[in-house]
Amino acid sequence: MFKKTTVIVCAAALSLLTAAWAAPRAELGYKACLAQHIAQRKAFTLTHPLPPSGFAGNGTAPPAEAGISAPSVPVLMYHYITPSRYNKEPRNRSIVNAEAFEEDMKYLHERGYYTASLQELEDYVHGFAALPAKTVVLTFDDGYENNVAYAYPVMKKYGFRASMFVVGANVPETNGPFDPLGRSYVSREQMESTADVFEFHSHTYDLHYKTEQHCGLVISAAADADRLAPDIRRMKAAGIDTPYFAYPFGETNYRAVYRLAEEGYRMAFTVKDGYVRPGDHPMYLRRIAVTNETDVAAVLEGAAGAGH
Numbered sequence: 054m055f056k057k058t059t060v061i062v063c064a065a066a067l068s069l070l071t072a073a074w075a076a077p078r079a080e081l082g083y084k085a086c087l088a089q090h091i092a093q094r095k096a097f098t099l100t101h102p103l104p105p106s107g108f109a110g111n112g113t114a115p116p117a118e119a120g121i122s123a124p125s126v127p128v129l130m131y132h133y134i135t136p137s138r139y140n141k142e143p144r145n146r147s148i149v150n151a152e153a154f155e156e157d158m159k160y161l162h163e164r165g166y167y168t169a170s171l172q173e174l175e176d177y178v179h180g181f182a183a184l185p186a187k188t189v190v191l192t193f194d195d196g197y198e199n200n201v202a203y204a205y206p207v208m209k210k211y212g213f214r215a216s217m218f219v220v221g222a223n224v225p226e227t228n229g230p231f232d233p234l235g236r237s238y239v240s241r242e243q244m245e246s247t248a249d250v251f252e253f254h255s256h257t258y259d260l261h262y263k264t265e266q267h268c269g270l271v272i273s274a275a276a277d278a279d280r281l282a283p284d285i286r287r288m289k290a291a292g293i294d295t296p297y298f299a300y301p302f303g304e305t306n307y308r309a310v311y312r313l314a315e316e317g318y319r320m321a322f323t324v325k326d327g328y329v330r331p332g333d334h335p336m337y338l339r340r341i342a343v344t345n346e347t348d349v350a351a352v353l354e355g356a357a358g359a360g361h
C-alpha cells in the first residue's frame with residue numbers, strides 16, 4: 054500500500070517536473086511556478102528520508118512521581134518584555150508588559166509549577182522521561198536585552214529556568230547602560246551572567262528576516278534550506294552550538310528540517326498554537342504565544358485536560 058502510494062506520488066511529481074521543465078521559465082505563471090515548486094518539494098521529501106537521530110536520551114530525571122506525568126506540556130513563548138509605562142505599542146502582540154509577565158510567573162510559582170529545561174523536554178517528547186504533572190517550559194525569542202532586565206530577576210526569584218533563542222549576529226560582546234526605550238540585544242557577557250536562569254539556543258545566526266523567494270513569495274529567509282546551511286555553520290563558529298532551534302516567524306518546511314537535522318539539530322519550535330506531547334515530532338513542536346491578554350490559568354488547565 055505504502056509502495057503504491059509512493060509510486061503514484063513519484064509519478065505525479067515527475068510529470069509536473071517534466072511539464073515545468075518543458076515550459077520556458079519566463080512564461081511560468083504563478084500557479085505553474087508553485088506547482089513546480091511543490092513537485093520539487095515532494096520529490097525531495099521522497100528521496101531524502103530524515104536520517105535516524107540516534108538520540109538515546111539526555112538522562113535527565115526530573116522529579117516526577119512514578120506514574121504521574123504531565124499529559125502535555127505548554128511551551129510558553131515570550132518576545133519583548135517592557136514595563137507598561139514604556140510600552141508605546143500596546144496593540145503589538147509580541148510585546149508583553151513586565152507587570153503582566155510578573156503576574157504570570159507569580160501564578161506559576163503559587164501553583165507549584167516546574168519549569169523544565171529543553172533537555173528534559175526532549176527526553177519527555179521521546180518518552181525517555183516523565184515530567185511532573187504541573188510542568189511548563191518558558192521560552193523567549195529574539196534575544197532582547199529587556200528579557201535580562203525585566204524577566205531574569207523575576208524568574209531568578211522563583212528559581213525558574215527559561216530558554217532564550219538568540220539571533221547570533223545581534224549578540225554584542227558587552228552592552229552599555231540599558232536603555233528601556235531602545236531595542237538592544239543580550240550580550241555575551243549577559244549570557245554568562247544569567248546562565249543560572251537562561252539557557253541559550255539558536256534563532257539562526259543572521260536569517261531573521263523575510264525575503265522574496267520562489268515564485269515571488271515573501272517568506273522567512275530561514276525557510277530557505279540553501280541559506281540555512283552556511284548560516285548554521287556561522288552560528289556554530291560563533292560558539293552558539295546547540296541542538297535546539299526556533300524557526301524565525303515559525304516558518305519551516307521539510308528541506309529546512311532536513312538541513313537542520315543533518316547539522317545536528319534535534320528539536321525545533323514553531324509558533325503553531327498548541328501543547329507538546331510525548332510522541333510529537335521533535336522538529337515541529339508547538340508553542341503558546343503569550344500576550345498581555347493571555348489567561349495563563351486557562352492555558353495551564355488546557356494542558357492538564359489535554360490527555361483526557
Ligand SMILES: [Zn+2]
Nearest residue numbers: 194195301302
Ligand atoms: Zn523571532
